[in-house]
Every structure is written in C-alpha cells, then in structure tokens.
Amino acid sequence: MRKRLTPEEKYKLKLDKQLKILEDFASHEAEWADDLMYWYKLNKLEIPDDEYRACAFFLNNEFQKKPGSLTLLYAMNERCKNELPKVTKETAFDLLGFRFKMYAQALKTGGYDGKGG
Numbered sequence: 001m002r003k004r005l006t007p008e009e010k011y012k013l014k015l016d017k018q019l020k021i022l023e024d025f026a027s028h029e030a031e032w033a034d035d036l037m038y039w040y041k042l043n044k045l046e047i048p049d050d051e052y053r054a055c056a057f058f059l060n061n062e063f064q065k066k067p068g069s070l071t072l073l074y075a076m077n078e079r080c081k082n083e084l085p086k087v088t089k090e091t092a093f094d095l096l097g098f099r100f101k102m103y104a105q106a107l108k109t110g111g112y113d114g115k116g117g
Contacts, residue, residue, distance in 0.1 A: 025074050029103075030058040036096050050104035051097055057107060069112040076106040 005013070033055035040047040047055070057063065063070040080099045087095050107113045 022070050022074060025077065026058065026061075026063060026070055029073070029077070030061075032096060033058040033100065036093075036100060039093055048097075048101070051100040053113070054100040054103035054107065057103070057112075062112075066112045069107065069110065072106055072110045072112070073103050076102050 036051065037047060037055050057069075057073075063073070077099070080102060084095055084098070085091065104113070
C-alpha cells in the first residue's frame with residue numbers, strides 16, 4: 001500500500017515542479033535572446049534598447065537577483081503565446097522581437113528594470 005503524501009510533501013512537489021518549469025523557461029529564453037541579438041548583428045541592424053534590455057536580463061541571469069521577475073516574464077510569455085498570431089517563417093523575427101519588447105515593458109512595470117527593482 002502506498003503512503004499518502006503529507007501536505008508539506010505535496011507542497012514541496014508542486015514547488016519543485018514550478019521551479020523546474022521556470023528554469024526551463026529561463027534557459028529557452030536565454031537561447032532565444034542570443035538568437036535575436038545574433039539576427040540583428042547578422043543583418044547589421046541596431047537592436048532597440050528595450051529588446052536589448054530584455055535579452056540582457058536573460059543572458060546575464062538577472063532574474064536570480066530579482067525575486068518574482070522570472071514568474072512575471074513567464075506570465076508574459078504565456079500571454080504572448082495566447083494572444084499573438086501563429087508564428088510563420090515570415091513573421092518569426094518580428095514576433096520574437098515583439099515578445100522581448102513585451103518582456104522589457106513587463107520588467108519596467110514590475111519595477112525590475114534596474115530603476116526600482
């Protein structure tokens with residue numbers, strides 16, 4: 001017969017699962033940030049400040065020093081997935097840039113932009 005989990009054990013399992021999701025999210029977004037910056041460089045374009053700021057946030061692991069910021073960005077990512085049009089080959093770069101622009105706005109609104117967070 002299997003032992004029932006205590007409320008504390010259930011809580012720890014749920015917390016571990018959420019932390020894993022956020023770690024995976026941060027890892028994937030850091031890769032996307034690197035790709036976005038590379039694309040701008042490849043095309044000899046200047047990356048907008050807000051997109052650069054959001055890229056740097058992931059690439060420099062700034063979320064580790066700012067509790068709650070990664071959860072905020074994860075929520076913005078989910079919102080983008082639900083509200084933005086389906087990604088196509090033609091729109092991929094624009095949608096990626098827009099997503100990082102939205103991350104920068106979320107960081108600013110949440111007070112994590114370095115000016116108050």
